[in-house]
Amino acid sequence: MDKHDLRQRIWDLLRDQEAARFPGAHGRIPNFTGAEDAALLLAKLPEWQSAHTLKANPDLPQLPVRAFALQQGKTVYMAVPRLRQQKCFIELDPERVTGSERRAASIKGSFRFGRQVDPHDMPKIDLVVAGSVAVRRDGARLGKGGGYSDLEFGLAQELGLVGTWTTIVTTVHPLQLTDMSFPMMQHDIPLDVIVTPAETIRCKGQYPRPPGILWESLTPEKVDAIPILQCWRP
Numbered sequence: 681m682d683k684h685d686l687r688q689r690i691w692d693l694l695r696d697q698e699a700a701r702f703p704g705a706h707g708r709i710p711n712f713t714g715a716e717d718a719a720l721l722l723a724k725l726p727e728w729q730s731a732h733t734l735k736a737n738p739d740l741p742q743l744p745v746r747a748f749a750l751q752q753g754k755t756v757y758m759a760v761p762r763l764r765q766q767k768c769f770i771e772l773d774p775e776r777v778t779g780s781e782r783r784a785a786s787i788k789g790s791f792r793f794g795r796q797v798d799p800h801d802m803p804k805i806d807l808v809v810a811g812s813v814a815v816r817r818d819g820a821r822l823g824k825g826g827g828y829s830d831l832e833f834g835l836a837q838e839l840g841l842v843g844t845w846t847t848i849v850t851t852v853h854p855l856q857l858t859d860m861s862f863p864m865m866q867h868d869i870p871l872d873v874i875v876t877p878a879e880t881i882r883c884k885g886q887y888p889r890p891p892g893i894l895w896e897s898l899t900p901e902k903v904d905a906i907p908i909l910q911c912w913r914p
Contacts, residue, residue: 681860683822690814693855702740709739709811709824712853714877719744719851722875723752727847731806733757735769735836737829738787739811745851746785746809750774757802758790759832766907767796799908805841808833810869812850814858819870819883821850822862827897833869834893835908848889849873857881867894 681689694700694710701711722728722745735757736746749756756772772794777784784793810829814822823829836842848869854876864870870887873880895903895914903909 681862683825683862686822686858686860686862687813687825690856690858694853697855699853699855707824709737709741709813710853710856711740712856714853715741715851716744717877718875719748721877721880722849722851722873723748725849725873725875725880727807727849727873731847733803733805734807734809735759735805735832735842736809737811738790742809742811742851743782743785746772747782750777750781750785755803756785757797757805758787758794759828760796761787762826762828763831763835763906763908765796766911767798768906768908769797769799769802770794771797771802799835799839799841802836802839802841804843805836805846808836808842808846808848808869810848810850810871812852812856812871814856814862815850815852815871815874816858816861817874817881817883819872819874819885819887820862820864821869821871827867830867830869830890831893831898831906834867834890837890838892838912847872849875851875853877854879865897866890867897 691705694705733755738758753774758770760768770790777793783789
C-alpha cells in the first residue's frame with residue numbers, strides 16, 4: 681500500500697474509533713488512549729530495565745515513556761525539532777529534573793530543564809524510542825513522513841552511538857498495527873519491539889538498519905537546513 685494512503689487510513693481509523701487524544705491524529709505521530717499503559721508495559725522489558733541512555737522522539741504519545749525513564753534514573757536525549765541547530769540534541773539528566781520529570785519530558789520543558797549537546801559529545805545509546813503512525817508485527821515502521829527519526833538514527837550510526845547493543849522500540853495503539861504491506865527503504869529504521877497498552881510484540885528482525893547517513897536520499901534543501909549535515913556534506 682502507498683505510504684501516504686496508509687497514514688491516512690490509520691489516522692482516520694483512530695479518529696473514527698475515538699482512540700486519538702489531543703491534539704488529534706492527522707498529520708502527526710498520533711497521541712492515543714492507553715499511552716500510559718503502553719509505557720508501563722514497555723518499562724517491564726529487560727532491555728528497558730538494563731538501559732542507561734535513551735534517544736526518544738519528542739511526540740506527545742511517548743511523553744509517558746520519557747517521564748518514566750527520567751523517574752527511573754535514565755538519561756534521555758531528544759532531538760531539537762528538525763535538527764535545526766548544531767547542538768541538535770537535548771540531554772535530560774535525571775538528577776537535574778527530580779520532581780519535575782513529566783514537565784522536563786515535554787518538548788517545551790526539555791529546553792528549560794535540559795541542555796543542548798552536539799551529538800559528538802553524546803554517549804552510546806542503549807534504547808531508541810521511535811514514534812510511529814503504523815507498524816507491522818515483522819518490524820516494519822511508518823512514521824509521519826518527515827524522515828527525521830531515520831536521519832537521527834543514521835547520524836547516530838555514523839558516530840558509533842548505536843549498534844548491535846541498541847534496541848529500537850515503539851509504543852502504539854492496537855489500531856496502528858496493520859497487516860498491509862508498505863515499502864521499507866534503506867533509510868527507514870525497523871523495530872525490534874512493539875508495545876501496545878496490552879501486548880508486547882517482538883519483531884522478526886528481517887529488515888536491516890540504516891548503515892548511516894544516506895546522502896542520496898536527502899535533498900540539497902534538507903542538507904542546507906541542518907547545520908550538522910553541512911559540516912559533513914560529501
